[in-house]
Amino acid sequence: MTMFKNGGGRSAIVWCIFVLPLPAFLILAYFLPMMGILSWSFTDPVPGLQNYARIAEDQTIHLLFWRTLRICLTTAVISVLVAYLLAYHWILGPPARQRLIEMAILIPFWISVLVRAFGWLILLRPKGLINENLIALGIITEPLAMVRNEIGVVIGMVHFMVPMAVFPIAAVMRQIDPRVIQAARGLGAGSVRRFIEVFLPLSMPGVIGALFIVAVFSLGFFITPAILGGGRVVMVAENIFVRMLQTANWGLGSALAAVLLVLVVGLIWILSRIVRLDRLL
Structure with a gap:
């Protein structure tokens, strides 16, 4: 009994030291602030559902x-298409190509989203490097409008999201048994047919998972649309920031955040019903 009690006491100490801090941190740093924000959506400026009613009725918010x-x-869609090509060559390409693609995937994680956004602003603005070079080559006569619109926002977001989309696709590709591809080859299937009828269907869980992951992350984008959109392409996250910190409309901003949270949770739930999440790791 003494050994059992001592063992139980040591287990409790280990649990308190190594396990308890993580849920405690999540509760203090995320759960409690989130509950506070949700409470504002029902109590500011007066108790009730008026903030959610406005979201349901306001055409501007719908747009x-x-x-x-x-x-x-x-x-x-664009991120997954590019990521699929990179993941395919990363997993199945020759060693030199694999190392090159691996560097191209990992290096962007070392650069902050703010630096990336300003980098694209320098490249895409009317007097930026891309427009100046196109004009110098005679390809265009006037600068292309690639910033302060959705084009610039999508370019910046795709650049950020492609590396994140690569990993779930590559994880599924690694689990594909090479003997299945060899069997298709032995049955006379050409390279194109092997890819379309065998490899692509087997890698689809990674594609679907990457689509949902990119969509979830994109819903909360703030810095990139704010810089490359120039105030003309306002997304929900930027609108929440404006309402809560510039116009002091805490109630409506909190309600918008709650709706956005429901969208994110819904997408994650749908993903969990379609794809086994452990296959994406």
Whole structure:
């Protein structure tokens, strides 16, 4: 009994030291502030559901959400297409190509989103490097409008999201048994047919997972749309910032944050019902 009690006491100490800090941190840093924000959506400026009623009735807010969803969907599709190509060569390419792609995937994680956004602003602005070079080569006569619009926002978001989309796709590709591809080859299937009928269907869980992951992250984008959109392409996250910190409309800003949170949780739930999340790791 003494050994059992001592063992139980040591387990409790280990649990308190190594396990308890994480949930405690999550509660203090995320759960309690989130509950406070949700309470503002029901109590500011007066108790009730008026903030959610305004979201349901205000056409401007509807356009804001549709713009956000459109940009997120465009970003997700383009990011996954580029990420699939990178993941394919990263997993199946020769060693030299694998190392090059690995560097291209990992190095962007070392650069802050703010630096990336300003870098794209320098490249895409009317007197930026891209427009000046295109004009010098005679390809265009007037600068292309690539900033302060959705084009610039999508370019910046895709650049940020492609590395994140690569990992779930690559994780699924690594789990594909090479013997299946060899069997298809032995049955006479050409390279294109092997890819379309065998490899692509087997890698689809990674594609679907990457689409949802990119969409979830894109819903909360703030810095990139604010810089490359120039105030003309306002997404939900930027609108929440403006309402809460510039116009002091805490109630409506909190209600918008709550709706955005419900969208994110809904997307994650749908992803968990379609794809086994452990396959994306």
